[in-house]
Amino acid sequence: MRHGADLDSLDGRQQQQRFTCWHCGTELIWGNDFDMEDINDGEESDYDFYSTFTCPKCESYTEVFHKCQ
Numbered sequence: 001m002r003h004g005a006d007l008d009s010l011d012g013r014q015q016q017q018r019f020t021c022w023h024c025g026t027e028l029i030w031g032n033d034f035d036m037e038d039i040n041d042g043e044e045s046d047y048d049f050y051s052t053f054t055c056p057k058c059e060s061y062t063e064v065f066h067k068c069q
């Protein structure tokens with residue numbers, strides 16, 4: 001039985017998280033999600049997708065890899 005928003009947040013991919021820039025602390029802008037299957041041409045990977053973020057202030061670029069579950 002599901003109740004509340006706690007379980008919904010476990011779905012992962014749709015989860016909206018806020019990341020701040022490692023260098024200047026500005027909130028990063030989410031860019032895209034990429035499927036590892038597309039990148040690796042079907043090869044096995046420890047990660048199933050990754051997301052890209054950019055900093056609007058110092059233009060740092062961040063990739064966050066999501067581990068397979």
Ligand SMILES: [Zn+2]
Nearest residue numbers: 021024055058
């Ligand atoms: Zn920054």
